[in-house]
Amino acid sequence: MQLRQMTDPNLILFDVEAESKEQVIKQLVSKLAKEDYLESEQPFLEAVLQREEVSPTGMERGLAIPHGKSTAVKKAAFAVARLKTPLEDWESIDPTNKVQLVFLIAIPTNEGGSTHLEVLSTLSTNLMRDGYMEGLMATNSKEEFLSRLDIEEKVKSNSDKKYDKTVVAITACATGIAHTYMAAEALEKAGHELGVNVLVEKQGANGIEDELTPSVIEKADAVIFATDIAPKQKERFAGKSYVQTRVAEPLRQAKEMIQKALSNPDGVVEENDSEEASQSSSSSNGSGGFLKDAVQAVMTGISYMIPVIVAAGLMMGIAKLGAMPFGLVNELHEAKYATHSNELFVILHHLDKFGVLIFKFMYPIFAAFVAYSLADRVGLVAGFIGGAFAGGLHHTFWGIEGIPSGFLGALILGLAAGYISRFLNQKIQLSKNFQAMKPMFLIPAISVLSTFFLNFYVIDPVFGGLNVVLRNWIESAQGTGDVVLASIIASATAFDLGGPINKAAGAIAIGLAADQVYPLTARVLAIVIPPIGLGLATVIDKYVVGRRVFEADLRVAGNTALLLGFIAISEGAIPFMLRNPLITIPINIIGAIVGASTAVLLGAVQWLPLPAFWGWPLVDNLWAYLLGLVVGASFIAFANIFIRFAMIKKRELAA
Known part of the structure; x- marks a missing residue:
């Protein structure tokens, strides 16, 4: 994307004085409105400020990229403010970032999934280029600023360079925007300096970009997973040496990571000939590998669980708030309202029950994706079953009395399901004719059975025992x-x-x-x-x-x-x-x-x-x-x- 096509000289402000990010944003919004890029100023300002509450728009090296989508935007554009005094309180990915250059991106709602991500990725990538920020800060005129916005990608255009080694990589951050692209650029740049061909697939908010083809992966000497969440389609890299790290690490030590992947990898993504089988990597040989795996697994599980909690809470909240004027908040769950003559009460009753039902799947979803992060698809079933135990669904279906193990049970059973499934995937070896049995029969059967016995003999008894102790404690x-x-x-x-x-x-x-x-x-x-x-x-x-x-x-x-x-x-x-x-x-x-x-x-x-x-x-x-x-x-x-x-x-x- 050519950034200069998204702005004009009238949208570039130098020596802006402001004491807070809100003041900067308001000035830039006013400028966009004055230049007729907005139907109305206030709706877009509200959209930008709401976006500020979601995640940091401050980046690194003095840059901030606030942005907003609104029907009030007539045409996609961005305005720029170069501040006279840097702002230290702009929340940023780099905690030490002092914001001095601000790009405010305005996007029409119907372009929300494409244009703003393209602008964000381009700016994030350019930020990693040597001298880019320094050049923008040193310009003396708006025309010179515009000319420096877009730079030639010399690394990618150097087709005559011969490489002895090739490393492929996946970058993915929790939000899928800034760090995803910045880490990719850092790895490619470091590879060029080391004489190693580095090809990066970005798994960002726009899906998979620059997807690595099977032929490229086959020729690769190693793979780097620079991700804060579980990478998608990891099975493609079966048999390759790998390094697993956080997405921000390439910004600090990209060269060291490439060298480690080639000479001292964390392990090998296990070989499997079955196209239907899911793969998992071997345990890290590096220090703290087990802990890193577990932390990433929990983060992945939480990211999938949060929408379940939000959906359940909203359903119950709507039902209870709707029942408040009638004084039925605490009676709404009673069976008589399921067949009440007032249709509104019937709807509110079932909406409340619906929220309770969704909550029941909170732990199964969490544990399933904890296991998925550790073992990929082969861990999903055992993880889901473990979460169902933690949520007490077995008590409901079996018609027995009992107290579920809750979040601690979901955490333990999800991790156990993931590690057991991963171990089985690594250790079970079958001939090619029987490979399909491993992911479709053997691993689910053994991992689910293991989850059952772990819950039956350890998780439920331990937490049941805790409840007995607690009850006696309170009564005493x-x-x-x-x-x-x-x-x-x-x-x-x-x-x-x-x-x-x-x-x-x-x-x-x-x-x-x-x-x-x-x-x-x-x-x-x-x-x-x-x-x-x-x-x-x-x-x-x-x-x-x-x-x-x-x-x-x-x-x-x-x-x-x-x-x-x-x-x-x-x-x-x-x-x-x-x-x-x-x-x-x-x-x-x-x-x-x-x-x-x-x-x-x-x-x-x-x-x-x-x-x-x-x-x-x-x-x-x-x-x-x-x-x-x-x-x-x-x-x-x-x-x-x-x-x-x-x-x-x-x-x-x-x-």
Whole structure:
């Protein structure tokens, strides 16, 4: 793409004075409107600012690329601001980035899937070229700036160069935009300098680009997987030496990665002659290979699970909000509304049930894609079954009593299914005539059977035992004081967000309330404090520490968790626990204890199991209840922000 065709001299501003990114964006939007690229200024400005909340538009080396899609845009274009003073608080992929050059891209809605990604990829790629940013910053006129926007791709045009080695690569980041292309450019450039032919396939937001053909892969000496998510169609590289790394690594050490792939690879993508079989790579020989595999697997599972949580929460939220004017929020699930004379009640009833049904598939989807990340397609079935066990679907279908293992069970069973399937795929060797039996019969049979026994003898008994211990613990705490009992109930409720321990605590707490022994104040507060606190953290982090501390997918999950928290659905916060349980679980427990204890000490009393906001008016001493909610949620929000910020700074210093 020729960038100069997307702008004109009147859209280029030099020496712009601004104290915030919002001021820069508003100036550029006004300029686009003045030059008649916009039907209306305000709708496009809102679209750009909404996009800013999704993920960073600050890049590296002083560049930021805000963008927006809107029906208010008449013609695709971009405006440029070169700032007089760099901005340090523009959230960027590179945390040290000080933004001085801003490209604001305006795209009509009907071009949203093509034009803006092409502009973004071109700018991201050009950013990696030596002298590109320096040239743009050094220009003295708008005409010179325009002339420097597009550069010749000398590396790719050098057809006479002879290469002794060929390395192929896949780059893919979570959002599929900037780093996907920047990593590809870094690898190609480093390969040119080393005399190695590097060919990169980008698996970005626009799908697979520059797809590697079978003939190219066959001639390759090694492969680099620079990905933050599981690469697609990994089976094509069977038999090739490989290196697995994060997508940002080529920006720092592309040459070292190419040399490692050729001389000291992490392993070999296992050979398999069956076209229907899925492949997996062998375990990394490098330091921390197992941990890296597991972390990437969990991230992949979370990325597929979040839409399930959002969809379920929205269905239940719509149903409950629709029932509020009729006072049926807590009765909506009752069977009589399935055949009620009022058709609206019937729809709301089934919509609420539909949301509950979707939630049932949260853990199967998560565990399936955890296993998929580790073993590719051969891991999907065992992972899905493991997640079904974790969600308690076997209790439902078998008609037995039991408490599901929840998110911890899904995590363990998903990882186990992936590693077992990968091991079987590597170790089972069959003759060519029987190869199809391996992925279609042997691996599913053995991996699913292994998942069954692991759940039957370990996962269910362990978490069932935990529930028994917890129940005895809570019952023994009666009479030891309001705050002690409130702390025990709150900690158990917040531990696994709707999981088995939460449900055990709930059963006992409701029983105590039904007998007028102890109110449900601590219980209902501990349901809503964690999701509201975590959701709040994703909103205010940039104002508290001056930058984002949560990844883009967790920010989306945070918005959902915040909404679901107010309607008492705590599962919206589960992605945070899966991503980093050692941080999230203790903070949730402490926040719930602090909030519940504050409310109880100040005299808040809630006897009814109504934790959602429509139940708040029924609380005695509502001010104390709300104060406890604010205290607990604030603790969770600020603790998460400061701890994650400290971890980020530590990683930056180590790098």
